[in-house]
Amino acid sequence: GAVVSQHPSRVICKSGTSVKIECRSLDFQATTMFWYRQFPKKSLMLMATSNEGSKATYEQGVEKDKFLINHASLTLSTLTVTSAHPEDSSFYICSARPRARLAGAGLSYNEQFFGPGTRLTVL
């Protein structure tokens, strides 16, 4: 259990276009999802925290109008990179935290379960 998927796994787009990345919790419900960005040889940097049914909370320095996050259901969050530029090329990773009441099902409500990541290349 506790599988998180991301789609697509890789995407190449032209500068100026928008790209949507999906993050799904496949076998549990997640009230909170997190979006990270990973640069080569760098650590994962938290971009935003997404709570189902409410606006995302963005980290300092992250442009919320450029990185649109929607968490419309308990199993799906999306990250849209708008008007992408080459400097947006990166590895984007999401994670999901189960609802507290699922702790009895063997899942820790404090633990984040990570997706496999999406490689975005902007030409």
Place this chain on the structure above:
Amino acid sequence: GNSVTQMEGPVTLSEEAFLTINCTYTATGYPSLFWYVQYPGEGLQLLLKATKADDKGSNKGFEATYRKETTSFHLEKGSVQVSDSAVYFCALSNPVGFGNEKLTFGTGTRLTIIP
């Protein structure tokens, strides 16, 4: 703010060698500490964790002890296998109950085990 400093790789060892990957942290209060592992083509998986000083987390032969006096959480394994080849991330978060337990990661250490 919180930060994690992790031993830079890559690290290459022979099978059955002893492994240590150093991790030190800076945080206010008493954070929880984690080691995550990322196998090729997969997402990050929690390897082990410790939530208070002197706790030892262990899993799959790996161990790490929460040392508050040295602000460290070094990862060790007595005898590595080829299947341990992966990228290892040290991380910390605010304690449970403080709300919004965001993870702060180290840079990751790529480990390669050769037969």
